[in-house]
Amino acid sequence: MSVIYRALVTEEPSPNVFQRSIMELSTDDLPDNDVLIKVLYSSLNYKDALSARGHRGITRKYPHTPGIDVAGIVVCSKVSDFKEGDEVIVTGYDLGMNTPGGFGGYVKVPASWIVPKPEQINLHDAMMFGTAGFTAGICIYELQKHDIMPGSGKILVTGATGGVGALALCILAKLGYDVVASTSKLHYEEFLRKMGAKEVLRNTMILDITTRPLLSSQWLGAIENIGGGTLSSVIRSTQQHGCVCVVGNVSGDVLTTSIYPFLIRGVTLCGIDSASRPMDQRLFVWDKLAIDWKVELPGAFLNTIKLDSLDKEITKILEGKQTGRVVIEHDH
Ligand SMILES: NC(=O)c1ccc[n+]([C@@H]2O[C@H](COP(=O)([O-])OP(=O)(O)OC[C@H]3O[C@@H](n4cnc5c(N)ncnc54)[C@H](OP(=O)(O)O)[C@@H]3O)[C@@H](O)[C@H]2O)c1
Secondary structure, three states: OOOEEEEEEEEEEEOOEEEEEEEEEEHHHOOOOOEEEEEEEEEEOHHHHHHHHOOOOOOOOOOEOOOOEEEEEEEEEOOOOOOOOOEEEEEOOOEOOOEOOOOEOEEEEOHHHOEEOOOOOOHHHHHHHHHHHHHHHHHHHHHHHOOOOOOOOEEEEEOOOOHHHHHHHHHHHHOOOEEEEEEOOHHHHHHHHHOOOOEEEEHHHHOOOOOOOOOOOOEEEEEEOOOHHHHHHHHHOEEEEEEEEEOOOOOOOOOOOOOHHHHOOOOEEEEOOHHHOOHHHHHHHHHHHHOOOOOOOOHHHEEEEEHHHHHHHHHHHHOOOOOOEEEEEOOO
């Protein structure tokens, strides 16, 4: 079968000049993978915005349809694991990087990338979580694997108004953790407190630009979305046997530290690679997000839009001005 669908496409009309527009594409031109999915919802993540802006570290060839996550319905499948009508979720792998992604109305992916949608969550809410929520879930899975449980100490979440940050804060608070939120947008303090933060700090308050190998120990765990000097400061202020989940690089990708937080305090640095997590962890975390870790974001942190409004949201997330999650609803 062949269907024409709308997609936000980034083209490269001349070398290193990128432009975005809504185009009509055909499912005939999708890669020859196992399962064709009609995308009902996708979401906007920082990585999507980089791909949509033109970023060869993420997307090698343009024209390209970004969108690293989708929730939708199987249209046809070459494998017996999935059949027409199944409701499914895909996040990560190569989706939206070099495989056409969720900013288009259809995707075709290998069956091994697909998570059957848990019954207890609908397709919209699956993308309210999307890659950001799945990543927050993986961080909590890792903290718990390191025996960091509610009541054992403070958990710091940086970039708390962002997608990963806001969802991590809500889930941790729901589970009973003492969450400290750090943000550049202190005018959202009231929202962050309502979402469960016990303390809200301006992000500059956790940044230490000295070369001191250790700072006073404050956090038992951290979900660190910023990178650079923030990550270095967080590692140095993590307490004995604490664990820092390294998630993001919005403000830098170079880490400067000494070995003392690891030798003296036994701190664990836990790399978070949500795009390539194995399927057993995906099933575990999606099941949790659908039931025990299910949360709602306040209205100001959840924006469901149509494809035509996506371009301006991409600009906003690149400027660090986005709050919470943007869900894209496709018309079919
Ligand atoms: N490792 C993984 O598997 C994985 C998965 C998903 C995302 N990520 C990465 O994690 C990070 C967060 O992703 P996201 O989707 O949550 O992005 P997002 O929605 O854009 O949130 C990022 C937040 O970081 C803060 N921020 C933005 N620009 C900044 C800057 N230049 N300096 C300091 N703070 C800044 C802002 O929060 P405040 O104003 O509240 O501080 C912003 O809301 C990104 O780097 C993303 O690529 C990694």
